[in-house]
Amino acid sequence: MTPSLTLILGGARSGKSTFAEQLAQERFRQPLYLATAECTDPEMAARIAAHRARRGPHWRCVEEPLDLAGALQASDPACDGVLVECLTTWLANVLVKEGEAAVATRRQALLAALASSPRPLILVSNEVGLGIVPEYPLGRQFRDLAGWLNQDLAREAHAVAFLVAGLPMWLKR
Template identity: 45%
Template sequence: MLNNKPTIELVLGGARSGKSSYAEKQAKASGKPVIYIATSEVRDEEMAERVRKHQAQRPDEWLVIEELLALPQVLQELSKPDNCILVDCLTLWLSNCLFGESKIGWKEYKASLLSTLELLPGQVIFVSNEVGSGIVPMGEVSRKFVDEAGWLHQAIAARVNKVTLVVAGLPLSLKYETQG
């Protein structure tokens, strides 16, 4: 539980659910300087186009940091009581950690992120894809990804004070604990 801590929110939703737009509105509404942490790696033209669309809808004054793996460290370095960090998205970060070329294993990355949540003095909004609502994937790698995403979401949701599910552009509050 994060009592007496700034709001840390997990925003979940499927592809094209409106989760990123919702999270960006929340960040703007904070009235604080926003730091946008992008976790995507552009490997093809389709992904480049997705990135361009996201860039076009973000305010120019937002500081954008691209971080593929060291998310916990970057959060600790940048989080301040008077700012808002928007991380988009955790499932891309999970992909980078699981399938990238790193000497650190996923369990270590996950443990580091979860322990970091308790240390962050500023507002943080995590965006992530809810991938576990469909059928069980046929391939072993796909099943591992869906399992790890689900376990990551559960672990984060247990530690943060706000969880929102976005479906068809509509936010549904799953958890909201007031500070105090």
């Protein structure tokens, strides 16, 4: 039996992280937090510290901005579940640092790693396609790639929630 894959979608400040962490607390005794954001400035450092304090000491934490498939495969076997946050930041990292061709390769590797994960997973990702067309080409390209990635993840997921103002709508469950 494949362990469960849950996808939490939502806009900026929609309560995705808090909701996903609560799910992980309920489901996992020894959760692993797999962070894709890099700590590049004091604002980000403060946000990461606040997240850590909220989660509590029994969480393990790994940071991996690019090789998400590898990080999932290498993750500590003592952990009984993984929360990945967030896929949209990971996509932006790969697109900006490695280019569009790398997105396709890494996405395939990620989808394979998700399908063969020995542990249940909770993924957090941003919905970014509900505004008007971005003015600049990178914005349009990123919006396309993010939308396609979310479709791929939703297809693989056993459960998908879309959050607005902290409240979930379950699209699949």
